[in-house]
Amino acid sequence: MTRKxxxxxxxxxxxxxxxxxxxxxxxxxxxxxxxxxxNKGVAQALVQIFARFGEIIISRLNQVPDKNFLAFxxxxxxxxxxxxxxxxxxxxxxxxxxxxxxxxxAGTQVAAPPTEGETESVIFETEQELVVTGAQLDSLFxxxxxxxxxxxxxxxxxxxxxTTYLPIFRGNQQIEHVFYVGHRxxxxxxxxxxxxxxxxxxxxxxxPAELEWQVWQETEDLQAWxxxxxxxxxxxxxxQSGEGEINFEExxxxxxxxxxxxxxxxxxxxxxxxxxx
Numbered sequence: 428m429t430r431k432x433x434x435x436x437x438x439x440x441x442x443x444x445x446x447x448x449x450x451x452x453x454x455x456x457x458x459x460x461x462x463x464x465x466n467k468g469v470a471q472a473l474v475q476i477f478a479r480f481g482e483i484i485i486s487r488l489n490q491v492p493d494k495n496f497l498a499f500x501x502x503x504x505x506x507x508x509x510x511x512x513x514x515x516x517x518x519x520x521x522x523x524x525x526x527x528x529x530x531x532x533a534g535t536q537v538a539a540p541p542t543e544g545e546t547e548s549v550i551f552e553t554e555q556e557l558v559v560t561g562a563q564l565d566s567l568f569x570x571x572x573x574x575x576x577x578x579x580x581x582x583x584x585x586x587x588x589x590t591t592y593l594p595i596f597r598g599n600q601q602i603e604h605v606f607y608v609g610h611r612x613x614x615x616x617x618x619x620x621x622x623x624x625x626x627x628x629x630x631x632x633x634x635p636a637e638l639e640w641q642v643w644q645e646t647e648d649l650q651a652w653x654x655x656x657x658x659x660x661x662x663x664x665x666x667q668s669g670e671g672e673i674n675f676e677e678x679x680x681x682x683x684x685x686x687x688x689x690x691x692x693x694x695x696x697x698x699x700x701x702x703x704x
Contacts (some may be wrong), residue, residue, distance in 0.1 A: 432492035436485045444478035515539070515551060519559045531557040571598035575701035604698035609691035611683075619678040622694075626662060627670045635666040637699040640675070643684045643692075652695070 438446075451458045451470075458470070491581055500506070508672045533556045538548040576598025583595070608624065641652040655675060662671035681692040 432496070434489045436488060438482070440475075440478040440482040440483055443481045444474050447474050447477060452674060469576065487651060504571050513549075513551075517551070517553065521559055521561055525561065528561060529559045567595075569595055570596060570602070571596070573703060574598055575602050575703050576600060577602050596674045600644070601701060604702065605695050607686060608694045608696075609686075611692055614681045614692035614694065620676060622675040624673040624675075624680055625670060626665075626673065628662060628665060628668050631662075632664070632666050632700075633667045635664045638664050639697040641682050641695050641697065642678060644679065644685075645682050 451474075456583055473533050497507075514553055517537060519529075521529060531553060533553055535553045535557075537553075539551060564584045565581070567583055569580060570579045571577065574597075578595075578597065578599045580595055640655050640657060642655055644651065644653040657671070657673050657677060658676050659674045661667065662673065681694070683690055683692055
């Protein structure tokens, strides 16, 4: 919001006329004091003319701070933008029941309601050709690789005048990095005394990352992923290239569960450290 400069003089023509009449009554003994008399005649006409010219001078005087500000900007080498036509975003909809796309050519005119004090509508023209398609955006996701985050802005697909503006190029949730190892038979034993994973890494983390190994567990009170800790990890949390072993001991029976539509007995590894660039 633009901050206005303070007024040097806030008097109006009415205020000036009242001040002049007060001074005339004080310095001219023959000046009428009656309200009916002092508001009539040539004297009153001259007072009103003087008050009007005084108001014009005060109005110009109150513009001096703004002009000084512009002069200051000129000294800094700044200048005001040239006049530009008003611009506004427009949304075109296909007529109900239309099954084919439509084209709104460049220069298509649309009218906006008249502004306050105006009688004619404001005419806008489109700048570019627009293809109005019948396809609808169902979901909207944003990925921010630098922060390893994503966001689900599917609510923005619901066009509404009350839609809140959001920073759509920023994520608000950490991206999950998980890989799963599943086997119906080998992970079905009541107790797994020793489980050895042999992993060959072509690319590794420059610094040891924080990993979390988990298995699916079900009890009477809870169904959730349970964290388990390797007894040894030659890969040093995937920071050593080549072939490495990861050993687990004393793993309870792993029940069947569904992951992305696939039912199996799952052991998974979560990357806790964000992958940021």
